[in-house]
Amino acid sequence: MPKPAWLQNPWRQNPWFESVAVAQERARKRLPKPVYGALVAGSERGQTIEANEDAFAEIGLAPHVVGQQPERVLGTKVFGQDVSLPVLISPTGVQAVHPEGEVAVARAAAARGTIMGLSNFASRSVEDVAATGANTFFQMYWTGDRDTMIQRMQRAHAAGVKGLIATLDWSFSMGRDWGSPEIPEKVDVKTAVRMAPQVITKPGWLWAFGSTGKIPDLTAPNLAPPGGPAPTFFGAYYEWMTTPPPSWDDVAWMRETWSQISGTPFVLKGVSRVDDARRSVDAGVAGISVSNHGGNNLDGTPAAIRMVAPIASAVGDQIDVVMDGGVRRGSDVVKALALGAKAVMIGRAYLWGLAANGQAGVENVLDIMSGGIDSALRGLALGSIADLREEHLLVPEGFHRALGAS
Template identity: 50%
Template sequence: MIRFRNLAEAERVAKRRLPRAIWLAVKAGNEQGWTLDENVRAFSELGFSPTVFDRPTNFDLSARVLGIDVEFPVLVSPVGAQAIHPDGEVGVARAAARAGTAIGLSSWSSDSVADVARANDSTIFQLYWVGSRPEIEARVEAARAAGAKALIVTLDWSFTPRRDWGVPPAPPSDRSISTLARLAPHALSRPGWLMGYLRRGRIPELRVPNLVTLDGRVPYFGKAWADFEATPPPTWDDVKWLRDLWGGPFMVKGISTVRDAKLCVDLGADAISLSNHGGNNIDGTPSPLRQLPYLVDAVGDQVDVMVDGGIRRGSDVVKAVALGAKAVFIGRAFLYGLAAGGEEGVYQVLQVLRNGIRETMYGIGRGSLSELSRDDLLLLNPHFFVPPTR
C-alpha cells in the first residue's frame, strides 16, 4: 500500500504514475501558469508566531458549512473527470466519508451523483450552466432524488484553456476506433496505470453521467463540452431561478469581487466560494487568499465564505480560517492522492491536512477554529492584501 507523509510526496508519486497528458490536465493552469503558482505562493507570504505557554490539549476542528457538519474545515472540491484512477469519484467519496467530511461532486464527474451520494451522505452537487433550463432542471431534480445535501453553481470558467507548455489532447467525444487509437499511446506509456483499470474489467473513459440529456443519453466529455461552449452564460435572473428551484442550501463558486458577493447575497445564496478555478480562469488573477478579508468584511455576516486554490498543508487551512473563511475546498491536493493510491491515497491526503491543522493550532496556542483570528498571522509581505477593484 502506498504511503506518503506530505502532499509533496503524493504529487511526486502521481506524476510518476499518470500518463503525461493526464498529468498535465491535472497539474497545469492557464497560459503561463502565473495564477497557478500565485495560489501557492500567497500562503508562503503569511506566517505565525508560535507560543510555548498555554498550549491546548484538546482541539475542536469541527465546522458547519451549507448545513453540513464536518469534522475539520476541509471539503473535497468538485473536480471534473476523475477517471485518473479506477476508484474514481466513488472512491473519493468513501475516503471523505471515512475522514468525516463532505464531497463536492462536479457535473463533469465520471460517476453519477446517485452512486457518489450512496458512498457519502454529505454529497454536495455542483452544477454548470449547460444546455436549456429544462435540462438543467432535470439535473437538479436528479441530484435531489439522489440525496444531495446542497447545490453549488460554478460560474468562474472563462474558456481560456491555453497553456504555454502545450495542451493535452481533448477528452473524447465518442468511443470510436479512431478515438481509441489516438489515445492509446498515452495509456500505453504508463502500463501500470492502464493495468489498474484492466484488472477491474474496464477502460478509462470519460462519459459524464450527470449531464445526461432529456432523452436519457449519457454523453462523452467532448460532446458535453461542446454543448457547454454553445450555451449562453447565465444571468443573475438565471441563477436566482436556479436558487429558487433548488430551495435548499446553495453556494455560488468563483467569486472574487465585493460586488459579485453582494449580488449573491441578494439572490439568496447561503454561501460563496472565492476561487479562480485553481489557476484555470484568467491567468494573472491574484490568489483568493489576498482578497478573502475584504469579502468576509463585506458579506461574512450574511453568508458562509469559503476559499480554494493552492492549499497544500494544514497550516494553509489555518491561515485561511484565520482570515475569515468558514472552511476550504481542496482540488489538486486530493487528486494527487487519488492518482497515487486511489481511495486510500485520498484518505491519507485528508489525514495529512487534518494533522497539520491540529499541529499548527497547537503551536500557536489555539484549541478551536473559533479562536483563530487575523491576529494569529504575520505579514511577511507588507503588500500581501489586494483589495478587490469592484
C-alpha cells in the first residue's frame, strides 16, 4: 500500500548517480554546511588533501587496441578476507550524514562483498554493525590506558569482528585557513535553536532524521565503559589527546594482545615511510595502509599514491599493503594496484554516497569503483587485477616519494 502523500519525502530525487563527483555535489546540496564542511576539510592550508587527488591525474594508462579479455576478475584476498573487489571501507568517525550511519555502510559493504572498517569514534555500536553480516574490522586509536584498550578489544572480538585496525596517523594539525566547521558537543534543544538557520535550509537531510524520529548522534558508543554511558565525541577526543603517544613497543604490545584475544589480523594504518613500513613488519602486523589520513594530518605530506610503490617494494612480499587517500574512481584503484597495493580504502567517497542516498548510495559508489576497475582492465587487455604492473602505467619521472628509504 503506497504511503499517503504527507508521508512521502517531497525532496527525493533520482537516487542513482554516475560518479563520485556527482555524489559529492548531492551531499553538498543536501547537508547542513557544518556537516558537509566536516567531510571535506583537510588541515592547515589543505594542500595534502588536494595533492591526494591531483597526483592520480599525473599517472596515465597504456591501453591495447586488441586482445581484451572477455571476462575480468576483480576479486582478491586481503587481510585474510576474500573480497569481490579491491575497495575496502575505511573507518571514519561519527557519521551524522544519515540516520542509519555506519549500519547502512556495513550493509552496503556486505551486499558488495567487501570489508567494513568501523571507527571506535563511530556513532553506531560494534555489535550493531557486526550484526549486519559485513566482514567488520574494528579500528582503534591509541587512547586510554592499557586496561581500557584490552576491554575494547575484548568487546570487539565478542561482537565478531574479523580484524583490528590501529590508526596512528592523526596529530593535532588543525588551524584550517578557511575555518573549522562547528561540531556541537551534543544535539539538544539549545543547539537545535542555535543551528536552525543552517539546518532549516536543508529539508531533505532534516526529513531523513525527522521521519525516523532520530537526531544526529554525536556520542561514541564503542568507547563506553562497561555499564556506563557513551562519551560525547569531544569527550572521546579529549581522552585521545591526553593519552601519551605510543612507541613501537606499544604497537607490538597492541598487536600481540589482539592476537591473544582474537587471533585475527592486525593492521596498522597511517604508514608513509619505508623505514616505518619495515618497523611495522618487525612489530608483527598482518598489513599496513599507506595513508596521510586523507589530508587531515600533517599538511605538506606527499600524496598517498606517491608513497605506495617504494613501500610496497620494501615490504609487499611480507605483508598486505593497501593505500587510502584521494581515490575517487575505478581507474584510481587500478593505478594503486599497479604500483603494488593489494587494495585501496575509501572514506569521503562512500560518505558522500551515504549522504546522497543511504545504503543504496554507498552501494552506488562501490559499483562506480567496480565498473571503473573493470573498464580499465578491459582497456589494458588484462583478465585480472592480479596481472596489474607498473608497466601498464605511464608514470612521470620523479613521481614516487621514498620517505625514510636507506
